[in-house]
Amino acid sequence: MAYVITDDCVACGTCLPECPVEAISEGNPYVIDPDKCTDCGSCAEVCPAEAIHPGN
Ligand code: SF4
Numbered sequence: 001m002a003y004v005i006t007d008d009c010v011a012c013g014t015c016l017p018e019c020p021v022e023a024i025s026e027g028n029p030y031v032i033d034p035d036k037c038t039d040c041g042s043c044a045e046v047c048p049a050e051a052i053h054p055g056n
């Protein structure tokens with residue numbers, strides 16, 4: 001399962017450069033492409049709003 005970004009996202013952009021497979025796109029909230037995400041968790045670690053969570 002891919003990680004997901006919730007409405008808690010404040011569109012700060014911090015997660016964007018952290019993704020090794022460029023699965024994150026700008027937006028409000030930002031969006032993770034589930035077909036690209038490899039569940040590495042790097043983006044969730046840096047999000048100041050704790051808006052990124054493992055998918056279920
Ligand atoms: S979990 Fe890893 S691969 Fe998935 S969007 Fe976040 S940084 Fe990218």
Ligand code: SF4
Binds near residue numbers: 010048
């Ligand atoms: S780091 Fe968190 S708050 Fe910032 S753009 Fe990414 S998901 Fe949104």
